[in-house]
Amino acid sequence: xxxxxxxxxxxxxxxxxxxxxxxxxxxxxxxxxxxxxxxxxxxxxxxxxxxxxxxxxxxxxxxxxxxxxxxxxxxxxxxxxxxxxxxxxxxxxxxxxxxxxxxxxxxxxxx
Amino acid sequence: xxxxxxxxxxxxxxxxxxxxxxxxxxxxxxxxxxxxxxxxxxxxxxxxxxxxxxxxxxxxxxxxxxxxxxxxxxxxxxxxxxxxxxxxxxxxxxxxxxxxxxxxxxxxxx
Numbered sequence: 001x002x003x004x005x006x007x008x009x010x011x012x013x014x015x016x017x018x019x020x021x022x023x024x025x026x027x028x029x030x031x032x033x034x035x036x037x038x039x040x041x042x043x044x045x046x047x048x049x050x051x052x053x054x055x056x057x058x059x060x061x062x063x064x065x066x067x068x069x070x071x072x073x074x075x076x077x078x079x080x081x082x083x084x085x086x087x088x089x090x091x092x093x094x095x096x097x098x099x100x101x102x103x104x105x106x107x108x109x110x111x
Numbered sequence: 112x113x114x115x116x117x118x119x120x121x122x123x124x125x126x127x128x129x130x131x132x133x134x135x136x137x138x139x140x141x142x143x144x145x146x147x148x149x150x151x152x153x154x155x156x157x158x159x160x161x162x163x164x165x166x167x168x169x170x171x172x173x174x175x176x177x178x179x180x181x182x183x184x185x186x187x188x189x190x191x192x193x194x195x196x197x198x199x200x201x202x203x204x205x206x207x208x209x210x211x212x213x214x215x216x217x218x219x220x221x
Contacts, residue, residue: 043213090154102154
């Protein structure tokens with residue numbers, strides 16, 4: 001069966017520090033991968049998605065970047081965090097036709 | 112511009128008091144309309160996908176329906192454990208992504 005792993009679960013980082021969040025999927029190959037962000041009391045905003053290794057589409061201009069170094073690995077990064085980067089970050093995957101499955105999320109607080 | 116709008120933003124029900132959540136959409140070439148449940152501090156959990164007007168799907172106390180302009184999530188005789196935020200989202204034909212509404216926060220009280 002397919003599973004999605006996302007870590008860490010919580011993270012507190014100072015302003016100006018770097019960020020790296022990792023997401024991996026098991027039990028499938030060549031999935032579409034996604035990073036969403038959810039602000040408090042808001043819906044999910046799509047940040048990046050990838051349809052294959054090295055292929056990244058950015059949905060909104062921001063202080064973040066994404067990379068897909070391996071088929072089932074998706075990384076969200078920042079060189080210098082801003083206060084406005086705080087939020088709940090969610091990774092998701094789909095194999096194109098069988099629904100979208102979400103990870104358990106990372107709560108990021110920038111202080 | 113494609114979008115989904117969910118109402119109400121929040122809903123408080125007594126246990127056993129049935130109700131419906133609404134998801135209105137304007138989407139060119141809708142491929143699928145999705146419903147998710149999200150508990151606090153957790154990722155969304157998939158409930159249903161609806162693909163064409165007139166389609167209905169059920170799971171326990173939940174039933175999702177779809178028309179050409181909106182989708183409803185009907186909750187029959189809810190229990191406190193049904194308390195959560197319910198999110199709807201759409202996928203366009205030829206697209207590779209889900210676009211979400213802002214959700215309905217449901218609280219079911221004893």
